[in-house]
Amino acid sequence: MDLATEVTPSEAGTILTVDLAAIVANWQTLRVVCGDAECAAVVKADAYGLGLGPVVKALYEAGCKTFFVAHAFEGRAARAIAPDAAIFVLNGMRPNTAPLYADFNLAPVLCSVPEIEDWGQYCAVTGRRxxxxxxxxxxxxxxxGLNQLGLKPYDLEHGIHLSHLFDVTLVMTQLARAEHGEAIAKQIEKFEIMRMRLPKARASIANSGAIFLEANPLYDVVRPGYALYGGNPTPGRPNPMKPVVRLESQVIQVRILEPGERVGEDQGWAARGPRRISTISAGTADGIPQSLTKTKNGAGGAAIVQGKRCPYIGGVGMDLVAVDTSDSGYIERGDIVELIGPSITIDDFAAAAGVSGYEILTRLGQRCHRRYQKL
Known part of the structure; x- marks a missing residue:
């Protein structure tokens, strides 16, 4: 059962609205920013939790012709929607999986000598085209420089020796985060030297944040992910991307607390005076981090209830979280609460929880009712 598509709005504790038109608009904005470089789309992790199928379909119909996924099964799903797109599988090629890549015309991103040898042997023995x-x-x-996946110079030489067996259409690397400017400069220098060993292959180095770095070469293909889904690729500056997601829940109970009464399983919050609290039908299973009520500076996160910012209190449970609605207007069971949306962006929500926006997007629970907007 695919809960994200089968659960109805009336059954769901949370509703996740995904604006496909905004995703397309963000891709078009990035395409303009990137100039002559091709703007691809990273749709790994179920399109960052928002639904690989609808997202790939929307982008493919808008003109996107290159997609990046993490695993072969994601590539297979994308191929069913984008029959003539280039689809690259970022996490390399697992042992004994070469036929899958060939059957669905997926391009493995080869990260080690054993992978290169496996792919080369398969291509040579089968003669597949x-x-x-x-x-x-x-x-x-x-x-x-990241020392996670990839070919060192001596690995690359071995790969070049076997590269006549298949078509190396792309050479790429992954950059450090934007705040590590000195490290990025060293990475670019290394990449420039190594990529020249395969001068006919296209080159790719820029993810969402790197697209906006000053003096960063965009090369031939850029690989935006987070920015497509509304995240700010320029931290500390206004977000050039349109918001994509809205996460809402419902109030399921309202109660008045007397001074000293406590809230939640951890009993970490106590009312300092008469307070009105509202319990909403959302929790960690819906992608709400426990850290929203346990931030270092004590500020914590807030939801929007009746147009007012209402702080989370008492810890986040698997299914429930409480907010202090004492300063809001009249609240009753069934009222809608904005968790992420026009007033609280993905980046705001992530900052309040002390985690990355990537983590927030990919955590959004499968038991949300997911609906898509196209206009």
Missing amino acids: TPEGGLLPAAFRLET
Whole structure:
């Protein structure tokens, strides 16, 4: 059962609205920013939790022709929607999975010598070709400083020796976060040297944040992810992206507390005077981090109830969280609460919880009712 599509609004504790038109608009904005570089789309992790199928369909119909996923099964799902797109699988090629890549014309991003050898051997032994009759595609991921996945210079030389067996259409690397400017400069320098060993392959280095870095070469293909989904790729500056998600819940009970009464399983919040609290039908299983009520500065997060910011109190349970609605207008069971939306962006929500926006997006629970807007 796919809860995200089968649960109805009346059954759901939370409703996640995804604006597909905004995702397309964000991709179009990035395409303009990137100039001559092709603007691809990263749709791994179920399109950052928002639904790979609807997101790929919307972007493909808008003209996006290159997609990046993390796993082959995601690539297979994307291929069913985008029959002639280039689809790259970022996490490399697992043992004994080469036929899957060939069957669905997926390009493995080869990150190690064993992967290169496996792909080369498969291509040589089977003689498989693309639907157009060309060599099967692949990409090389170059290790330039993160030390997670990728080819060091000596690995690359071995890969080049076998690269006549398949078509290396792309060389790429992953950059450090934008705040590590000195590290990024060193990465770019290493990448520039290594990529010249495959001069016919297109090059890719820029993710969402790197697109907006000054003096960062965009090369041939850019790989935005977070920015597509409304996250700010320029921290500390106004967000150039349109908001994409809205997360709402309902009040399921309202009660008045006397001074000294406590809230939640951890009993960490006590009323300092008469307070009116509202319990809403959302919790960690819906993607609400426990840290929203336990931030270092004590500020915590807030929800929007009747147009007022109401702080989370008493800890976040699996299914429930309480907010202090004492300063709001009249509240009753069934009222809608904005958790993420026009007043609280993804970045605001993440900052209040002390986590990244990536984590928030991909945590949004499958038991939310997910609805899509196209206009």
